[in-house]
Amino acid sequence: MAAPEVHHLFHAPIADHSFSADRATLAVARDTTVELYHRTPSGSGPGPTFRLQDELRGHDKTITGVDIAPRSGRIVTSSQDRNAYVWEPSASGEWKPTLVLLRINRAATCVRWSPSEAKFAVGSGARTIAVCYFEADNDWWVSKHIKKPLRSTVTSVAWHPNSVLLAAGSTDGHARVFSSFIKGTDERPEASAWGERLPFNTVCGEYLNPTAGWVHDVAFSPSGAALAFCAHDSSVTIVYPSGPEQPPQAVISVSTQLLPFTSILWSSETELVCAGYDCGVYRFAGSADGWQLSGTLEKDERGSASRPGLEQREESALNMFRSMDLKGRAGGGGSSGGVDDTKLKTVHQNSISTLRAYETDGEGRVARISTGGVDGRVVVWKL
Secondary structure, eight states: OOOOEEEEOOSSOOOEEEEOTTSOEEEEEETTEEEEEEEEOOTTSSSOEEEEEEEEEOOSSOEEEEEEOTTTOOEEEEETTSOEEEEEEOTTSOEEEEEEOOOOSSOEEEEEEOTTSSEEEEEETTSOEEEEEEETTTTEEEEEEEOTTOOSOEEEEEEOTTSSEEEEEETTSEEEEEEOOOTTTSOOOOOBTTBSSOOTTOEEEEEEOTTOOOEEEEEEOTTSSOEEEEETTSEEEEEEOOSTTSOOSEEEEEEOSSOOEEEEEEEETTEEEEEETTSSEEEEEEETTEEEEEEESSOOTTSOOSSTTHHHHHHHHHHHHHHHHHHSSSSSSSOOTTOOTTSOSSSSSSOEEEEEEEEEOTTSOEEEEEEEETTSEEEEEEO
16 A cells, blocks of 8 residues: 655644645645645655645634535635635635625534535534525525534534535534525435435434434435444444435444544445544445444554554553553553654544545545644545
């Protein structure tokens, strides 16, 4: 397996990141600004490099989400200042911001464009999801609210391929699927296992984490036929619906001894990729008959990325924290022998905040992914 492409942009946390469709532009959420990096030839080093090209300034509190629309290139941002902006390039080359009327009284926590790019969804701490769309008559972006039955902060949102169904995870331990159908903006979707008639705010599915842990992230499979979510109990749950108002065909929860995952991504209909507080990237494989933790993208001591060593990695995470508590250092016990025990064996040196699809192959499977972390690194991995 090829070595990952590592870009250490700065020494500060990356809350979110997004690549343009041609992968020439990288948007990174850093504190109250979004930094835009342009891909350039590396010169002497292996692989390309990214150089800071522009900064998007408009928010006055921490930016929580950024997303680049693949076709139009428009950028949407959300922030703890309770605002969202849509940024479009002007004729002069500068980025022009348009304020979005979110109508929320708590921080915006996440944002994602729909596949159609006619809408985007903003999660918030106000127990509300703002589904935003452009109103041409008034020349502005407006929002409709999904509120019930949300009972806590919305931590993540994810779109179904039909741009109508919307999944959301929240701190009340639930992952839910809603209809976000907006007349005049959306085409009526085909009937599916999630539902047939889908007026706005219809609850198409509601699933509780087995231990009621916070749901950190949600994702639809490429076909939209399954939903996966990861929670703070270090588990990954996959749901296969059977039909409208029917019990699901299967709900499979995979528990691990790793630290919790904060981001989840389908690489194909039978494989998931997860990352989070354990600082590594892990793979899950399965189907409606069952799922399991299948491997890691990290290199082991022999330089290969494979299944062997996963059990030891799970145990080493527990040993690391036990050693930090007893001895004040991040070793696994015993003398350090002159070895730097402050450097992790993973590529990321701190927790991973976001996973993104970077490149797909000719059959629609994700061939490469990108990760952004608290260590200020963006890493591109080959699957």
